[in-house]
Amino acid sequence: MRRALAVLLLSLPALAAAALSDEQQARYDALIRELRCLVCQNETIADSTAPLAADLRQQVEAQIAAGRSDAEIKRYLTDRYGDFVLYRPPFKAKTWLLWGGPFVVLLFALIVALRFARARKVAAPAAVDREALQRLLAEEYRREPKPDVESR
C-alpha cells in the first residue's frame, strides 16, 4: 500500500537536488547521513526508501535551500521527533556518560595497567651493584620457566 507512495516521492531528492550549491549539497549529503528514519529498522534517511525518509530528505533540502543552518534543521526535527532522529547523540546531561565514558574508562585502565607494571618492576640496574644484579638475574632465570606450583 505504501509502495505506491514511495514511488511518488523517491524521485524528489534527485529532482530538487539540482537547486543546491556545491557547498549546500555537501551539507545536505552529510546531514541526511546523520538522521535516522523513524519507521525503518535502523537506517539513515539517506539510505531508507520509506516514504517518511523521502519526506524528511525533502524537508532537509528545502530548509538548506532556505538558508537554515544545520543546527536549526536538527532542532526543527528534534522538536517533532525527539533526540531519536539524531544518530549523533547531542552532548547533554543525558549523554554525558555516553560521550565521556570510553575516555574515562581508557584513563582508568591505563592507570591500572601502569600501576600493575610498576608494582612488578625490578629495581633499575643503576640502583644496584653489579653483583646484586647478577644474582637477581640468575634468580629470575631459575624461577622463570617453572609453572606456578604455588597456585594449586
Added chain:
Amino acid sequence: MIPELGHFALIAALVVAILQAAVPALGVVRRDRRLMAVAGSAAQTQFALIFAAYLCLSYAFVTRDWSVAYVAANSHSDLPLVYRATAVWGAHEGSMLLWMLMLSGWSAAVSVFNRRLPPDLVATALAVLGALSIGFLLFILLTSNPFDLNFPVPEDGRDLNPLLQDPGFVIHPPMLYMGYVGFSVAFAFAIAALISGRLDAAWARWTRPWTTTAWLFLTCGITLGSWWAYNELGWGGWWFWDPVENASFMPWLVGTALIHSLAVTEKRDQMKAWTVLLAILAFALSLLGTFLVRSGVLVSVHAFATDPARGVFILTFLAIVLGIAFTLYAWRAPKFVSQADFALFSREGLLLLNNVFLVVAATAVLLGTLYPLVIDALNAGKVSVGPPYFNAVFIPLTAPLAVLVGFASAVGWKRAKAREVWKRMRAPAAIAVVLGLALPWLLGHPTKLVAIAGGMLALWVIVTALQEIVRRVRARRDRLQGLTQIPRAVWGMTIAHLGLGVWVLGISFVSLYSVEKDVRLGPGQAATLSGYDFLFQGTEPRRGPNYDADHGTVEVRRDGRTVATLTPEKRLYHATGQLMTESSVDHNALRDLYVALGEPIDKNNAAGDWALRVYYKPMMRLVWWGGFIMAFGGLVAASDRRYRLAKLREAATSGAEAAA
C-alpha cells in the same frame, strides 16, 4: 517421519548432554578416571545426534516438506536448490540448530585433540561444554523447535527472505557461528582452570590454537557479513555499527585481546587472572550478542523475528552461566598470581597496552550499543547512537593500537633496549611518514589530514611486518632456508598484522574519499562522478527462477574508454512480493564502482527515467582483503607445529619466538 526423527535426535542429544555434564563432573570429584572418560564419548555421540537432526532439517528443506512449519515459513517451491539447503539457517530456529551443531562439533573436537592435557582438566572442560549444550538444547526444544509441524499443511512455502538469497549469505552465518561458538572452548578451559586452580604455560599453550581458530572464523564471518551487506542492502555501506554488527564485533575485539594475553601467559607466566577473565568475556559477549539479536530489545537492520519468551530464556541462561563463571572467578582468580617481574618496555608490556586499548574499545562499543536501552529503562526518552558516535569514539581509541603493532616483533620479551628498537624502527617509520604524506597525492585524491594519518598508520603496520620477514630471511646465509625456518607462529602473527595494515589503509581511504550521487537518468543519459561517466542504457525485463527483474545496463567510461559494464537489477520476488535492489559492482585494488537501481520515476514506464545511485569507493576491497589476510594469519599461527608436538609442561620460554 523424517522431521519426527530430527526432533527425536534433539531430545536424545539433550539426554546425552546431561550425561556429558554430570558424569565427568562426578568423576572429577571422585577422581575416577573411568567416569571422566565418559565425557569424550558423550561429546562425540552428542555431535552425531545433532548432525542427524541437522540432516533431517536439511532433508525437509530440500524435499520441500511444507508440513514442517519452519520449512514452510522459510522456503518456497521455486527456491533454487542451493538456497533451499542454506535456508536451514535463514531464520531463528534453524540458525540455533546450526549454532548447536557448531557447539557439539567443537566439543567433539576437544574430546579428540586433548592428548597432552591432564584428564581431569579435559573432563571438567567437556562437562562445562555439556552444560552449555543443555542450555541451548532446552532453548531450541522449548522455545524454538525447527521441527514443529504445520496443520493444515500449506500448499507452498512463504519463501526465504530475498535478502538472504545471496552467495554471501551461504557462508557468512556458518563462519560467524564457528567463531562465536568457538570461544566456548576457551571459556570451558578457563572454567576448568578456575575449578582445578591450575593455570600454567601448558594450559595457555593448549588454549592458544583453539582461541586463534575461533578468532579466525569470527574474522572471516564478520568480513563476509560486511561484504554481503555491501552487495545486498543496496546503499553501498559496508559497516553501519548496527547492533547486530556490534554483537559480533565485541567478541572479536575481546577475542583479539585474548589471543595476545595468552601469548604473555604462555611465554612469561604473567597476566594469568586477566587471561582467564578475557576467556570468559569473549564467550560472554557471544552470548550477549545472541541475546541482543534474538530478544528484540534493540532495533536492528537484520534482526530475527523476535519473541519475548525467547528473550527471557536467553537472559536467564546468560545470567546463570555467567553468574557461575564470574562468581568462580571472584573466588578463585586471586590465586593466580605471577611472581616474575614485568617491565613496561618489553613485549609483554606492549601486549598489556594492546589489551588495554582493545578492551576499552570493546567497552565503548558495548556502551554505545546499550545506551539507548539504558536511557529508555530510566524513562529518560529515546536516543539513537549511530555511526557518527562510534566513529568519533572508536577511532581515537584504536589508533594507538596500530602504532603498537609496529613494535610487535622488534621489542623482545622481558626487557628491550630502546636504542636497538629505535635503530630498527627508524627506517619503517620514515617510510611510513613519507609515503603516508604522498599517498593521497599519488592516488589523485585531495589532501586530507585524517587520510594522511590513517595512511601513515597503515603503512607503518605494513612496512614493519614486511621488515620482520626480510630481517629473518637475511639472518640466514641461505635465503631460502631463512624463509622456511621462520616458525609458523611468527609467520601467522606477521601475516595477521599485515592484514591489519591493509585493513586500516582500506578503511581510511574508503571512508574519506568515497563519492556518491543520487541521479535521475533516462536511457542514453550519463552522470559523471570522480572522472567516471556512468552511461545509463536503460532496463529490460528479465525472469529469474523465483523473481522478475528490471535488468539495467550502465556503461562506465573514463576518458571515452569503456571501463566496465554494470548490470544492477530491481527484483520483485514472487512469493513474498518483496522488492530487492541488486547492486552491481566493478572492482579492482584501487577502487569500486557501484551502481544501485532505485525506482522508475514513472512507475508505469520502466523504459523511461530511473532514479539511480552511483558510487565511487576507493580501496574498498582492501577492507575485506585485510580481514581475510588477518584470518589467514590466524590459520597459519594455529597450525604451528609447536602446538602439535610440544610436550606437556615443556619449559615456557623455549619456542623460537622468544629468541626474536
Added chain:
Amino acid sequence: MRLRYVVPALVLVGLVVLFAAGLKRDPREVPSPLIGKPAPAFSLAVLGHPEQPYTIADLKGRAVLVNFFASWCAACRVEHPFLMRLAGQGVEIIGIDYKDSDADGAAWLARHGNPYRTVVADPQGAMGLDWGVYGAPETYVLDAAGTIVYKQIGPLGEEVWRDKVAPLLGAGP
C-alpha cells in the same frame, strides 16, 4: 582488598537488570516530545470542502482526539471499528486524512463509515510533519486548552482507551 575480582560479577548483575527492564519495552516506539506542549498550529481545509478552512483554533475549547488516518493505511482499517464505537458513544474525533488524495479518503470513509466529527485533508503531510507523525494511524489526545496530553502510535484499541486515554478525558473539562 580483592574487590577487583568481584567487578565482573557486579557488572553482570547490572546488565541483567537492565536487560530484564529492556525486555518489557518496545524499542520502536518513539515518544513524542510534544506531550505537554501546545499542539502545533496548522491551517488546512475540510475534506471535500477546500473553501472551508480548519485551523488549530477549531480544536480548542474541549477535549478531542485527533486521529491521523489514510486510505492506503492497512492498520487504519484494523482500528476503524473501534473508532466507530467511540463515535457512537459521543467521543469527538477529528480525522486527518494524511497524505491521501481527497477522492480516495472520501471513498474510504464512504465504504467503511465515518467516525469523525470533522475530517481535515492533509494531502502533503504538512500537518503530520509538524505534529511529528511518522506513520498512520496515530492519535493525539488534546485537552481543552489545546495541549497534547497523550499520543498513541499505531491502532487505538480497547485496552489503551481504558487505561490511558479515558482517564485523561475524564480529568479534562
